[in-house]
Amino acid sequence: xxxxxxxxxxxxxxxxxxxxxxxxxxxxxxxxxxxxxxxxxxxxxxxxxxxxxxxxxxxxxxxxxxxxxxxxxxxxxxxxxxxxxxxxxxxxxxxxxxxxxxxxxxxxxxxxxxxxxxxxxxxxxxxxxxxxxxxxxxxxxxxxxxxxxxxxxxxxxxxxxxxxxxxxxxxxxxxxxxxxxxxxxxxxxxxxxxxxxxxxxxxxxxxxxxxxxxxxxxxxxxxxxxxxxxxxxxxxxxxxxxxxxxxxxxxxxxxxxxxxxxxxxxxxxxxxxxxxxxxxxxxxxxxxxxxxxxxxxxxxxxxxxxxxxxxxxxxxxxxxxxxxxxxxxxxxxxxxxxxxxxxxxxxxxxxxxxxxxxxxxxxxxxxxx
Amino acid sequence: xxxxxxxxxxxxxxxxxxxxxxxxxxxxxxxxxxxxxxxxxxxxxxxxxxxxxxxxxxxxxxxxxxxxxxxxxxxxxxxxxxxxxxxxxxxxxxxxxxxxxxxxxxxxxxxxxxxxxxxxxxxxxxxxxxxxxxxxxxxxxxxxxxxxxxxxxxxxxxxxxxxxxxxxxxxxxxxxxxxxxxxxxxxxxxxxxxxxxxxxxxxxxxxxxxxxxxxxxxxxxxxxxxxxxxxxxxxxxxxxxxxxxxxxxxxxxxxxxxxxxxxxxxxxxxxxxxxxxxxxxxx
Numbered sequence: 001x002x003x004x005x006x007x008x009x010x011x012x013x014x015x016x017x018x019x020x021x022x023x024x025x026x027x028x029x030x031x032x033x034x035x036x037x038x039x040x041x042x043x044x045x046x047x048x049x050x051x052x053x054x055x056x057x058x059x060x061x062x063x064x065x066x067x068x069x070x071x072x073x074x075x076x077x078x079x080x081x082x083x084x085x086x087x088x089x090x091x092x093x094x095x096x097x098x099x100x101x102x103x104x105x106x107x108x109x110x111x112x113x114x115x116x117x118x119x120x121x122x123x124x125x126x127x128x129x130x131x132x133x134x135x136x137x138x139x140x141x142x143x144x145x146x147x148x149x150x151x152x153x154x155x156x157x158x159x160x161x162x163x164x165x166x167x168x169x170x171x172x173x174x175x176x177x178x179x180x181x182x183x184x185x186x187x188x189x190x191x192x193x194x195x196x197x198x199x200x201x202x203x204x205x206x207x208x209x210x211x212x213x214x215x216x217x218x219x220x221x222x223x224x225x226x227x228x229x230x231x232x233x234x235x236x237x238x239x240x241x242x243x244x245x246x247x248x249x250x251x252x253x254x255x256x257x258x259x260x261x262x263x264x265x266x267x268x269x270x271x272x273x274x275x276x277x278x279x280x281x282x283x284x285x286x287x288x289x290x291x292x293x294x295x296x297x298x299x300x301x302x303x304x305x306x307x308x309x310x311x312x313x314x315x316x317x318x319x320x321x322x323x324x325x326x327x328x329x330x331x332x333x334x335x336x337x338x339x340x341x342x343x344x345x346x347x348x349x350x351x352x353x354x355x356x357x358x359x360x361x362x363x364x365x366x367x368x369x
Numbered sequence: 370x371x372x373x374x375x376x377x378x379x380x381x382x383x384x385x386x387x388x389x390x391x392x393x394x395x396x397x398x399x400x401x402x403x404x405x406x407x408x409x410x411x412x413x414x415x416x417x418x419x420x421x422x423x424x425x426x427x428x429x430x431x432x433x434x435x436x437x438x439x440x441x442x443x444x445x446x447x448x449x450x451x452x453x454x455x456x457x458x459x460x461x462x463x464x465x466x467x468x469x470x471x472x473x474x475x476x477x478x479x480x481x482x483x484x485x486x487x488x489x490x491x492x493x494x495x496x497x498x499x500x501x502x503x504x505x506x507x508x509x510x511x512x513x514x515x516x517x518x519x520x521x522x523x524x525x526x527x528x529x530x531x532x533x534x535x536x537x538x539x540x541x542x543x544x545x546x547x548x549x550x551x552x553x554x555x556x557x558x559x560x561x562x563x564x565x566x567x568x569x570x571x572x573x574x575x576x577x578x579x580x581x582x583x584x585x586x587x588x589x590x591x592x593x594x595x596x597x598x599x600x601x602x603x604x605x606x607x608x609x610x611x612x613x614x615x616x617x618x619x620x621x622x623x624x625x626x627x628x629x630x631x632x633x634x635x636x637x638x639x640x641x642x643x644x645x646x647x648x649x650x651x652x
Contacts, residue, residue, distance in 0.1 A: 171478060177499045
């Protein structure tokens with residue numbers, strides 16, 4: 001497998017990675033290259049990648065090192081080659097810079113499972129749309145260290161509240177609550193009152209990017225997965241500072257009922273983080289093609305319903321409660337960059353799960369620490 | 370017990386925020402005292418604090434437009450509670466453009482000070498952010514700790530040099546030693562000294578001015594003394610730095626009273642706020 005990224009897109013690639021790197025310091029990053037434009041060239045046909053099933057995961061820190069200092073990348077790097085080394089155990093990032101300088105980074109990786117999202121995009125009872133600024137203004141009131149937030153949607157308003165783990169002592173913590181009136185949203189259609197709990201951290205990272213581009217946020221939910229496609233302003237094509245077509249982020253979420261009570265789970269599960277998948281493809285200068293919207297996948301702790309098969313036995317963690325709980329949501333928006341998307345949870349179906357090797361590795365890591 | 374207060378003026382809100390930020394830099398938890406005309410932030414001199422104590426007094430009328438208090442009883446129309454100053458600071462942090470701020474005593478999952486911030490919004494309905502800060506109400510029998518400290522029988526009283534300058538000096542000195550000797554005389558001179566095996570450093574300040582305390586008894590006893598004589602106290606440098614670095618109130622003058630070898634007492638006076646901070650001498 002080999003990919004070559006041309007100059008203008010090296011910075012794009014770097015930019016795509018840095019928000020991920022910011023919030024996923026301990027996690028693993030997953031690369032999916034979709035060669036839909038002439039700027040990324042691959043050896044072999046595009047179909048090969050899919051068929052060969054090559055997916056890998058790498059430590060975010062090592063990837064970050066390759067793409068640090070984006071401004072100098074922009075000025076000095078002419079070409080970036082990504083290749084699998086002959087031994088097959090290192091992913092080689094070669095940055096061909098000006099003046100004959102070549103920087104080679106050999107990064108170790110783990111092969112990972114291919115994740116096929118299965119997701120219903122239509123038929124949502126609740127649809128909310130707003131400027132990203134609104135989200136930024138909301139998030140700022142919560143403590144920076146807060147991991148998860150409860151959101152309750154009713155006919156008149158949306159309420160955000162910091163989420164307390166069962167074991168946390170409410171008499172010691174400051175609880176913050178904020179409500180936004182329906183009028184603050186550009187579009188507010190709520191058919192049934194819904195409560196969800198999701199991870200706030202990922203949202204924060206995306207705020208600055210969301211505001212720089214003119215992308216509105218749309219939140220769609222019933223009691224099924226929250227789906228957030230960005231609503232790009234299609235009146236002008238070139239509003240994006242980042243020339244990226246699609247972007248997937250995985251988040252840890254938990255489901256909530258209408259009262260916004262989160263499902264209780266074992267603390268082991270809580271600590272797990274799903275691998276992050278980043279897909280970037282760039283538009284060619286000539287064709288402004290847009291990728292078809294979305295694929296999103298969610299994984300839950302439940303074994304009862306599955307959106308897809310993995311063909312492997314699932315390891316059940318000791319003490320796993322029967323309640324359904326999401327561990328990750330992969331959200332692929334339509335063409336514009338999706339910063340600032342929220343993800344929610346469903347208590348309905350398992351759509352994607354951590355591979356066994358992930359869980360085993362994490363368990364091993366936990367035992368070691 | 371009931372307490373409700375409302376603040377509307379942005380200037381007052383920002384001033385109040387600065388005071389609370391200063392308090393939160395000085396101590397993690399403190400006692401909030403409420404009376405009909407004053408608010409207090411108190412830190413008693415317990416061993417756990419390293420013996421430092423703090424007394425901050427705000428005149429309620431200058432900050433709040435509405436203030437209603439029903440204390441523990443009619444004769445003792447006061448409420449004292451422990452809280453984490455940092456929580457209050459955080460609640461106020463994003464309220465800088467608020468339309469109004471309400472503070473009240475509530476009993477949700479536990480006794481709380483609820484801060485409700487009304488923010489401007491895109492619609493006709495304001496955004497409301499509420500923060501519930503858990504507090505511990507202090508029973509009346511423990512109220513003895515909360516009396517305004519008397520000004521000590523000092524040997525020297527002097528105005529401090531600009532806090533920023535002093536802070537920069539002390540910050541550098543912190544790298545060299547854990548203890549600092551603060552000495553001053555009645556001639557407006559102050560020295561900050563550190564001494565280790567390898568090095569001793571002294572910073573001299575002149576022409577600082579000495580406040581006159583009028584009919585204070587201490588004044589008389591110092592008349593006979595040579596104004597050049599230095600009175601000193603050796604303090605934990607981190608405590609001193611905590612006091613200097615956390616200041617957001619920025620008064621024009623800060624008074625420093627030294628009881629020779631015993632304690633140093635700082636007084637910040639602003640129009641609406643007074644803050645006193647005591648650092649005992651290191652044994």
